Amino acid sequence: MSEIIVVTSGKGGVGKTTTTANIGAGLAALGHKVVLVDADIGLRNLDVVLGLENRIVYDITDVTEGHCRLRQALIKDKRYEGLFLLPAAQTKDKTAVNPEQMKKLCGELAAEFEYVIIDCPAGIEQGFRNAIAGAQKAIVVTTPEVAAVRDADRVIGLLEAAELRNPALIINRIRPKMVRHGDMMGIEDIIDILAVDLLGVVPEDELVVISTNRGETVVSDERSRSGQAYRNIVRRIKGEAVPMMNLDDSGFLGRLRRIIGLK
Amino acid sequence: MFEFLARVFGRETTASKNVAKERLRLVLVHDRAGVSPQLLETLKNELIKVISNYMDIDEKALEVSLETSEDQVALVASIPVRGMKRIPKELASSI
Known part of the structure; x- marks a missing residue:
C-alpha cells in the first residue's frame, strides 16, 4: 500500500523543497522505496537541492507527452538506495501538464513506490491544482511569520475544498530563543490559529544552508537539530507516535545536555 | 514607567509576537469571510x-x-x- 503526499505552502521560500527532499531522503534511509516528484514546472529546484542536477535527461513533461517511458525519466539518487527523482521541466510553463495527467502519473508511480512525494510550486494557480490533483494526503509547510501563516490558512481551505482533508502542518525555521523572548510566534500560537494537526517543528539551522550548498540533505546529519526534527517527521509519517522534541535547549542545561549527547 | 520596568524584566507586554498574532487573527477574519x-x-x-x-x-x-x-x-x-x-x-x- 503506497501513499501519495503533496508538500505545499502557498507562500514561496518557506522550505517546501527542502522539506520534500529531507522527508524523501529520510524515508529512503529507513529502507523505503520513494519517488520525489518536482511539480514546479518552469522553476525546478528539487534537483539541485538533492545534488542531482547534472543527471537529468528527461523530465515530467517528456513522460506526460509520451516522449519517453516513466522509467527513463526517473533519476536514482547516489546516496540513498531506493530514492528517485522525477524532475520538473525547466523550459516550459505550468500549463504543460494538466490535473488529469498528474493523476495518471501518480497512479503509475504508486504502483512502483511506497511513497510518492510531490513538491508543489508556490501559489494557488494551475501549478498548485496540478500538484494536488493526484495526492491522497497533504503536508502544509509554514514559517512563524504573519504572511506565511496567512497563506497556509488559504491553502488549507483550498485543500479541503479539493477533498484533501486534515492536512498536516510543519512549522519550519522556528527560533526557540526568539519564541522564548516573545518575539516570534510559537507552536501553540500557530496551531491555535490554523486548527490543524502538527506533523513537526523544524528549528532554524545553519546546517541546512551548508548541506544544501553541497546538494545534500540534513536529515542524515546525526548532530543536526533540524536533521533530528526531520527524522522525527519521517517516523510520524510512517505512523509512529514520536513526541515533539524539546527545542528550548539554548540555556546552560541544554548546552550541557547536547555536549554529553542527550537529545 | 510600568512599561519600562516590564521591559527591563523581560515581560511580554511589548512582545512583537502578540502584535503578529493579533494582526494575523484580523487578516484571517477578512480572508475567511471574503471567500464566498x-x-x-x-x-x-x-x-x-x-x-x-x-x-x-x-x-x-x-x-x-x-x-x-x-x-x-x-x-x-x-x-x-x-x-x-x-x-x-x-x-x-x-x-
Whole structure:
C-alpha cells in the first residue's frame, strides 16, 4: 500500500523543497522505496537541492507527452538506495501538464513506490491544482511569520475544498530563543490559529544552508537539530507516535545536555 | 514607567509576537469571510425567514454586508421594516 503526499505552502521560500527532499531522503534511509516528484514546472529546484542536477535527461513533461517511458525519466539518487527523482521541466510553463495527467502519473508511480512525494510550486494557480490533483494526503509547510501563516490558512481551505482533508502542518525555521523572548510566534500560537494537526517543528539551522550548498540533505546529519526534527517527521509519517522534541535547549542545561549527547 | 520596568524584566507586554498574532487573527477574519458571496446570500435568506416571523420587512431592500474597520469586522444588516406582525400564539405564551 503506497501513499501519495503533496508538500505545499502557498507562500514561496518557506522550505517546501527542502522539506520534500529531507522527508524523501529520510524515508529512503529507513529502507523505503520513494519517488520525489518536482511539480514546479518552469522553476525546478528539487534537483539541485538533492545534488542531482547534472543527471537529468528527461523530465515530467517528456513522460506526460509520451516522449519517453516513466522509467527513463526517473533519476536514482547516489546516496540513498531506493530514492528517485522525477524532475520538473525547466523550459516550459505550468500549463504543460494538466490535473488529469498528474493523476495518471501518480497512479503509475504508486504502483512502483511506497511513497510518492510531490513538491508543489508556490501559489494557488494551475501549478498548485496540478500538484494536488493526484495526492491522497497533504503536508502544509509554514514559517512563524504573519504572511506565511496567512497563506497556509488559504491553502488549507483550498485543500479541503479539493477533498484533501486534515492536512498536516510543519512549522519550519522556528527560533526557540526568539519564541522564548516573545518575539516570534510559537507552536501553540500557530496551531491555535490554523486548527490543524502538527506533523513537526523544524528549528532554524545553519546546517541546512551548508548541506544544501553541497546538494545534500540534513536529515542524515546525526548532530543536526533540524536533521533530528526531520527524522522525527519521517517516523510520524510512517505512523509512529514520536513526541515533539524539546527545542528550548539554548540555556546552560541544554548546552550541557547536547555536549554529553542527550537529545 | 510600568512599561519600562516590564521591559527591563523581560515581560511580554511589548512582545512583537502578540502584535503578529493579533494582526494575523484580523487578516484571517477578512480572508475567511471574503471567500464566498454565496455564504452571504444564504445568510441573508435565513435572516429573512427568521425576521419575517416577527415583522413585515421589505425583502428587496434588505442589505447584508461585512464591514471592516481598522480593528474589527462587523456584520451589518439594513432591514427596512414595513410593519410589525401580530405575535403568533405559540410565541405569545412564552413571552
